[in-house]
Amino acid sequence: MPVALITGCSSGIGRALADAFKAAGYQVWATARKAEDVATLSAAGFTAVQLDVNDGQALEQLNERINQQQQGGLDVLINNAGYGAMGPLLDGGVPAMQRQFETNVFAIVGVTRALFPVLRRAKGLVVNIGSVSGVLVTPFAGAYCASKAAVHALSDALRMELAPFGIRVMEVQPGAIASSFAKNAGHEAEQLISEQSPWWPLRDGIRARAKASQDNPTPAHEFAAGLLKAAQQPKPSRLLRLGNGSRSLPLMAGWLPKGLLEKGLMKRFGLGGSL
Numbered sequence: 001m002p003v004a005l006i007t008g009c010s011s012g013i014g015r016a017l018a019d020a021f022k023a024a025g026y027q028v029w030a031t032a033r034k035a036e037d038v039a040t041l042s043a044a045g046f047t048a049v050q051l052d053v054n055d056g057q058a059l060e061q062l063n064e065r066i067n068q069q070q071q072g073g074l075d076v077l078i079n080n081a082g083y084g085a086m087g088p089l090l091d092g093g094v095p096a097m098q099r100q101f102e103t104n105v106f107a108i109v110g111v112t113r114a115l116f117p118v119l120r121r122a123k124g125l126v127v128n129i130g131s132v133s134g135v136l137v138t139p140f141a142g143a144y145c146a147s148k149a150a151v152h153a154l155s156d157a158l159r160m161e162l163a164p165f166g167i168r169v170m171e172v173q174p175g176a177i178a179s180s181f182a183k184n185a186g187h188e189a190e191q192l193i194s195e196q197s198p199w200w201p202l203r204d205g206i207r208a209r210a211k212a213s214q215d216n217p218t219p220a221h222e223f224a225a226g227l228l229k230a231a232q233q234p235k236p237s238r239l240l241r242l243g244n245g246s247r248s249l250p251l252m253a254g255w256l257p258k259g260l261l262e263k264g265l266m267k268r269f270g271l272g273g274s275l
Contacts, residue, residue: 008080054106096192100143135250
């Protein structure tokens, strides 16, 4: 039985992926940060693990556990855990950037490094969940967009560095996918929105950006089915784009004049005037 480990399985994309891989005959190690989510996953038949992807010691313990229980190694690792920090870059400052990169970027390296021995044994596949936001950068999501651009770069580097060990790397750039992302992003934004901020008059635009990922979203189960199919190919794609806007938005970023694109995005999120 092939083995897959998926991070961030409490809801949305992560849970849909866990369900899809389990239905396809994989033994799924599903991780979540909160104990109540782990209990739910365990009750659903997954090998559920409580995991903070930023906890190096917990990652080493996870590797030891998989190494003992899965003699054939790990066939698929999906680095899905992440969140969207929303709001003006200067309001969040360096601390918000650090938190965003710790989970969305550094954790990918940390998790993959910890599980490298079991991935090497199975000549497995590493799937990194990026975003079209790493290609089409929008206002009020600078930290998130930067983190996903970094996911693209490190995925390319990992692909070349892991190739000699038979480990493949696929980056996935979702478009709008039905999930709790917007709700969580909205919560993140509300932590920054303050009357003391120079951007206070533009708070409606900040809130609109936090909700943008749920504009006509693709159902999470459809996204998961597409990723599963791609992961099962003998030669998985280097880059997979799935979901509403996953192809059109990068095309816009690549073909529209930069000034015109920025003008349109500024208008869309309330940055057309002066303060």
